[in-house]
Amino acid sequence: MTIGRLSLVLVLWALGPGLGQGATKLANFARFDLEAGATVGSLTNAQILLGDGAIDRQNWRSTSEWPRSYTISLAIVRWQWTKLVVRFLPQRTGAVTLKLMGPWEQPPGAASIYQEEVLWDALEATGTRVPNPSFELLSGSTIVSWSGGRSQTATAAVPVVQGTRCARTWHDGPMTCTLSVTGGVPVELTFYARAAVPAGFTDMQRVTDPDTPAHRAALQFMRGANFGNALEFAPGTAGALTYGAADFTLARSEGFDHVRLPVAWHFYAGSGPAYSLSNTIFNKVDPLVDDAVGRGLGIVIDWHHFNEFTADPTANADKFYAVWRQIAAHYANRPATVAFELLNEPNGQATSAVMNPVFAETIRQIRISNPTRPLFVGTGQYNNLDELNGLLLPDNDANLIATVHCYDPFYFTHQGASWVSADFSTVGVIFPGPPPTPLAPGPRATNPWVKSWLEFYNGQPSENNPSSPLAFRGRLQRARAWAEYWGRPVYVGEFGAYETADAQSRVNFYREMRQAMDTAGLGWAIWDWKAGFHYQRNGAPDPPAMREAIFPSFQLRSPSGGVIAFDAARGKTFVVEKAVALRGPIVWQSISTQTLVSPDFLFTDPGAGAPGAGFYRVKWMK
Numbered sequence: 001m002t003i004g005r006l007s008l009v010l011v012l013w014a015l016g017p018g019l020g021q022g023a024t025k026l027a028n029f030a031r032f033d034l035e036a037g038a039t040v041g042s043l044t045n046a047q048i049l050l051g052d053g054a055i056d057r058q059n060w061r062s063t064s065e066w067p068r069s070y071t072i073s074l075a076i077v078r079w080q081w082t083k084l085v086v087r088f089l090p091q092r093t094g095a096v097t098l099k100l101m102g103p104w105e106q107p108p109g110a111a112s113i114y115q116e117e118v119l120w121d122a123l124e125a126t127g128t129r130v131p132n133p134s135f136e137l138l139s140g141s142t143i144v145s146w147s148g149g150r151s152q153t154a155t156a157a158v159p160v161v162q163g164t165r166c167a168r169t170w171h172d173g174p175m176t177c178t179l180s181v182t183g184g185v186p187v188e189l190t191f192y193a194r195a196a197v198p199a200g201f202t203d204m205q206r207v208t209d210p211d212t213p214a215h216r217a218a219l220q221f222m223r224g225a226n227f228g229n230a231l232e233f234a235p236g237t238a239g240a241l242t243y244g245a246a247d248f249t250l251a252r253s254e255g256f257d258h259v260r261l262p263v264a265w266h267f268y269a270g271s272g273p274a275y276s277l278s279n280t281i282f283n284k285v286d287p288l289v290d291d292a293v294g295r296g297l298g299i300v301i302d303w304h305h306f307n308e309f310t311a312d313p314t315a316n317a318d319k320f321y322a323v324w325r326q327i328a329a330h331y332a333n334r335p336a337t338v339a340f341e342l343l344n345e346p347n348g349q350a351t352s353a354v355m356n357p358v359f360a361e362t363i364r365q366i367r368i369s370n371p372t373r374p375l376f377v378g379t380g381q382y383n384n385l386d387e388l389n390g391l392l393l394p395d396n397d398a399n400l401i402a403t404v405h406c407y408d409p410f411y412f413t414h415q416g417a418s419w420v421s422a423d424f425s426t427v428g429v430i431f432p433g434p435p436p437t438p439l440a441p442g443p444r445a446t447n448p449w450v451k452s453w454l455e456f457y458n459g460q461p462s463e464n465n466p467s468s469p470l471a472f473r474g475r476l477q478r479a480r481a482w483a484e485y486w487g488r489p490v491y492v493g494e495f496g497a498y499e500t501a502d503a504q505s506r507v508n509f510y511r512e513m514r515q516a517m518d519t520a521g522l523g524w525a526i527w528d529w530k531a532g533f534h535y536q537r538n539g540a541p542d543p544p545a546m547r548e549a550i551f552p553s554f555q556l557r558s559p560s561g562g563v564i565a566f567d568a569a570r571g572k573t574f575v576v577e578k579a580v581a582l583r584g585p586i587v588w589q590s591i592s593t594q595t596l597v598s599p600d601f602l603f604t605d606p607g608a609g610a611p612g613a614g615f616y617r618v619k620w621m622k
Helices: 005-011 063-068 214-217 244-252 277-295 307-311 313-330 350-369 384-390 448-459 471-486 503-520 547-548
Strands: 019-025 029-036 041-049 051-055 071-074 084-088 096-103 113-115 118-126 149-152 164-171 175-181 187-195 223-226 258-262 300-304 338-340 375-378 400-405 491-496 523-526 563-565 571-581 587-595 600-604 616-622
Touching: 005 223, 029 041, 029 084, 029 118, 029 187, 041 063, 041 071, 041 149, 041 400, 051 448, 063 071, 063 175, 071 084, 071 471, 096 118, 096 164, 214 400, 244 277, 258 277, 277 300, 277 338, 300 313, 307 313, 313 338, 313 350, 350 375, 350 384, 375 491, 384 471, 400 471, 471 491, 503 523, 503 547
Parallel strands: 019 113, 223 258, 223 523, 258 300, 300 338, 338 375, 375 400, 400 491, 491 523
Antiparallel strands: 029 071, 029 096, 041 084, 051 071, 084 187, 096 175, 118 164, 118 187, 149 164, 563 600, 571 587, 571 616
16 A cells, blocks of 8 residues: 555646656546636636546645636546536636646656647537637637647547547647636536547457456455555564454454455565575465465455566566466465455556556466466556556456555545655544634645645535545546446455544545445455554454444335345345244245345345235345
């Protein structure tokens, strides 16, 4: 577990002018900026009405200019147009500059920025008028009424929303126009945007079968706990936790169906070219695998904190392959509930583009000894959910599960954590916001992004607050959309809130996150079991309400005779029983066992009589 989305957001919106064009990259976001003229005064009440993204002030400018500006980032994909709607309120009448652009992101260690191009079409507005809104009118090659940008003609691969043309921009190739606004009159802007596909980009094939081995395997990994802060540390690390049979027994009884086991395999590998693994690490991992399998729990064996590799994947690829060959051979005869996760949180030089071919080769080598084992493959930038767009899985493997992490909202989930930057030293952030009294930045939190985030946190109602389910619901639905479009399951391998947060806020967060993941049909693993983000302490959920947040009780409904319904969670298994004898001791007969493939349970008894004539009970098989 390490810094996740926030670091990406800072990159996407980073300040100042461009540094020159670097390599091309697929854009994950469309970005546009709003800047009010002096006569307009402030812009307020900005809100995303449709789409998923974030709003901030242009905090690279002087503080006095913040109220006159917004920078807005909205998620897009490459395979379809995304409709986006944003509203804001001008203080007075005058002109507002609208700038369409793209993300600001630097390649690791580079001075230039990526050229991430965005396509735009069919702009609409209320409260103002957008000139040449579908970019159809040209003067030579210039888009009439706009400055900058490029025009693109519709093609079979990229049809437009309206007319025959669209516009194309990137961060250092923006296009601007002027909007006339009226003081006190809300302005609502509607856009259609999509990522422009870079030259040479090769897509993966869509999987149309909804019942692949990966889909079936994913149902075995729906509700997990990370047994971390142990084997991912270097040998002899002070404070490392230990795990044993009691942990697995408790996890099973609480309702978890699997554990995720982070392991730092590289500390136990010898020198090349063999990179032989010491039996020491297998002697530590094997009993834990036995404990999981013996209790009917799945286990995801993960490679954690291989920093030497992420700093230079090319130089360390042979070691990566060799160690995975040994892990795969060692566990080749284990049941399918033992899964492998290739690498936790690729970062640094281990970008999605770099890791796609490395992962493909690793998978090929693992398949020599484990042809059908479920494999979890993560996205770049710390398993960032936004990087799903850049994940390319091998077309010829039907048992791969994409894995992402989600720690949003980061200023809440990581407040006061010692291992992150001083920007997160502000404590007292509640979930959901806003707070009863405004919260000021901590004395060490000097980054302007902190002040900007707290402005929204202190001032926005709960439904629009950055410390609320708004921070993750849309993102998790995007993961679901990716899974449905590409036919590949997605798993949230880590989420959690550090113990510095107050107990009720932690419970609120875990409840809302679990519900959002269940609604999206995503398996998950809580970070963590008994360390700083703990689910339990001393054998009991901590706080006690954590159990209900993660494993809510369900309410049975009977819409009609012989019909049973309730809200549940995808992946859970339920047994329906019917009373066949009501005199004396009740005799129950099992009539159906169902493993849910959607978040809702519905069962109709084909042998039901008149309404009210049958008695049923439902048991959840943990």
